[in-house]
Amino acid sequence: MRWFVAWPARPDPMPSWPPPPRGVHALHPDDLHVTVAFLGAVGETAALRAWDRIWELPVDVLEATLGIVEPMGHPARASALAAQLHGSDGRLVDVIERMRGPLYAAAGALPDTRPARPHLTLARIGRRAGASERAAALAWAASLDCRGCRLRLDRIALYVSVPGLDDGRRYQRVAERLVASGPSG
Secondary structure, three states: OOEEEEEEOOOEOOOOOOOOOOOEEEOOHHHOEEEEEEEEOOOHHHHHHHHHHHOOOOOEOEEEEEEEEEEEEEOOEEEEEEEEEEOHHHHHHHHHHHHHHHHHHHHOOOOOOOOOOOEEEEEEEOOOOOHHHHHHHHHHHHHOOOOOOEEEEOEEEEEEEOOOOOOOOOEEEEEEEEOEOOOOO
């Protein structure tokens, strides 16, 4: 099981898109999130240590606007289709980069040293997807219109991946809290 800390996120308005093509799994609306720190397969005790660290970190309410949907992951074998986020005058990137180091350290997780790239994953491309399925996935992603959709990031949660939930979800929220109210940019 893989663990991560993220802001649960629901676009407003929630777009209505055509169903994804074969080989693509659209995320359940309750699974939509903006990742702060992907901890990986650290185990529950380590993930909870990271979660306990959240209380020491300054987190404000943030707002963002969805941008274009792009493939993410390895350029030749993208694993996710995600809307890029804009807004909060760069604060979103700053907050992610400031928070993730202490969370990785608390969990004993391997840190992600790449620059933060805030995004909202909308769908995942299957590992076994062939070239034609990948091409269809990219075409579908390019057709998704997210313009005008906003996110209010006012909660933070600890998630764990749970394969095969009956309701179509892929992630379970283990813990959640409202973030400090403050200026949203």
